[in-house]
Amino acid sequence: MPAPRRLAVLRCLDWSAVVAAKNSTTPCAVIHAQRVISRTPAAMRYGVQVGMRRRHAQALCPDIEIVAHQPSRDRTAFDAVVRVVNELVPLIEVSEPGLIVFAARGPSRYMGGDGPMALKIVEALKTSVADSHLTASLVGLAVGVGVADSRLAAQIASHASAMASSSANLFVPYVVEPDKTNEWLAPQSVRVLSEFANINRETISLLERLGLNTLRDVCTLSESVLAGRFGELGVELHRLSRGDEQYPLAVVPHPPEHLCIEKFDEPVSDQQIIINSVQRMAVAFTEYYSVHGSVCVRIVISFESEAGKRSERLWYRPQGLTTSAIIENAKWQLEAWLASDISGDPESHALENYGLVRVQLIADEVRTDTAQQLRLWGGSTQTDETATQAIGRLSELLGSSAVQVAKWQGGRDILDSYELVSATHAQTIGSANSHEQIPAQKWRGALPNPAPSVVYSEPVQVQINDQFGKLLSVSARHELSASPVSVIIGATHYKVNSWAGPWPVEERWWDLARSRRLVRLQLVCEKITVDSVSQILAMLVILEHGEWTVAAIYS
């Protein structure tokens, strides 16, 4: 068995909120899909938590600064940190803004141990903040470094270290002794799996309901039992909790190393041309590994300028790097490199004066492509791929909120049964999307088929009268005060031909804030137009809080 590798994780707590905040003392929250995804320490003091609804956060802290999620902003700001760390550690992996992972063995040996190494890196970061290389809002940034034998343990350790440094304002690296990772992980709660290893929340809650509260509990079960209950996921859980990597490194022998290199005879300084050639290479690269039934999870992208300057960076994605991910990473790296050159001394402008002569993609870690490895949208046909591209283009044109896909959520209200989520957000949800679509059985109390094809998200006010022109009402026993005779919407009058109902709904009567009490009615109306052509309209009207509204039309 090869020697376990030591991994160090540097974590900047709540990076995107800290970057977005004007200065270190303002409470600020980053919102995505109406939920808080990150908040500053100042906001945390008010009790704002990740995962909270926007309105809830605003209620807790009225002065809170709400910022939209903007991955590119986080990335460009993080480049400053990456540059500082890169000066001390040659090969680092930036998996997401706010998180740097690198192999700890070399740097630790050079700097005299894991602890001193972490201190030195953070020291360098602090001085560069003091030199105002970074923006003012980063003064209060909580940085943590964790070193351990597995990625999960290092992540947890770095989080603990960051939390400690944010509360005590003193940096303490968290080092898990070599070969002690297993024991150290054992008492951790299983919730860390959802926080740091992308295991979904429902699985974790199921584990807890099964009485498996700590990683030790999971570990003591035999792997085959977990595999029998959870399938592939169970093996993964077991591997994680005993301190191994989430995915086995290689089950089949590696495909022969693939040389993916492009040399330019004429130095290229146009960024677009470079990206285009990266795209070509990335397609060939992923194609090569997928033909061999494997997928690349760690890649080194390397650029070399004519002047001999080089930019090398490691990229990791546990699910495997797709073509688009490689291109995105390359773009990020290239932009950061350019920015660093411009801010650096003028003689070393890599692209301005010299241009790029070499691009190389090197697979660093390859693993077997498992059956779970579904493509985006779960499909693989040509039409699916072109459609995905078109959706990406549409989101680019109109903004992600204007391009939506439907997601089944269930409910008795016609508006509730499907939730619209933005298409780009659904991409991160991934292929699970298509499996959830199958609508479950009708909810009890839902309207019978057919469903109306026009549903108003904001109900239209309407007046429903009885034969004497009095407003129709419903008694406490859900009885209509009289037969509906006429309907007035805006300036249009309709004659009621027939109706069905009323059907009452009383939802969540135990919860004052969320309770609903309403009555629904189906109406078939007739409108006499100017040229005496009658027009028949079937609609669904709702009485709530003493007001009639049109909820839907059977168009």
Add this chain to the structure above:
Amino acid sequence: MQLDTKQRVTELSIKELLATQQLNTKPQVVERLAVADDVRELLPDSGLVRGRIVRCSGDAGLSLALSLCSLATQQGSWLGVVGVDHLGLLAAVEHGVALERTVLVHPPKTSREWSITVAAAIEGLDLLIVAVPERLSVNDARRVQTRLQSRRAVMIIVENTVLSQSRSMHGSNESQQFLADVVLDTKTKSWSGVDRGAGYLQHRDVRIRVSGRRVARERNYLVTRSC
């Protein structure tokens, strides 16, 4: 003598086979999107021919458009719903539309932006249900139509139901920037299932008038639809 004719027959059939094969290999995509049985007879080519525009107007237009799309989406085509304001997703599911291959797009209602959006959607989606904004210029519409024909997609035009407006629903027929190949004009005759407080909406009788450029003779149908 008998053998001779037999031989000729086989030769002919081979020729025919070759001819059809050539026809089949020439266009890269399937020329027609399948539609469900209950609406097939309404369409002149018993299917949605790629590159064409179908207009579903009248008070049952949207539900008719949805049922036209159902079988194609189930067979793997993607549907984009562009600019339709209040689509009932539950109704779409009931008509058989595969929602996992459906995208809802809400472009601004200005002529330029709307046409750019639709053009981008045509690039990758087979089927579109669109509501045309009133201010769409004829030039932009023509550009969209050309794109549609070259990308071999199908566009179904519906109307947004605006309730509080006093104008009748049929009145919007004046603003026809697009020349539809097939026009399905619907009109609800009666609803059944409700009876002064009892029952619930179940079926309706709809008169559908089929006309348009590609329809030789205007036809009228009276169909009972479940919604």
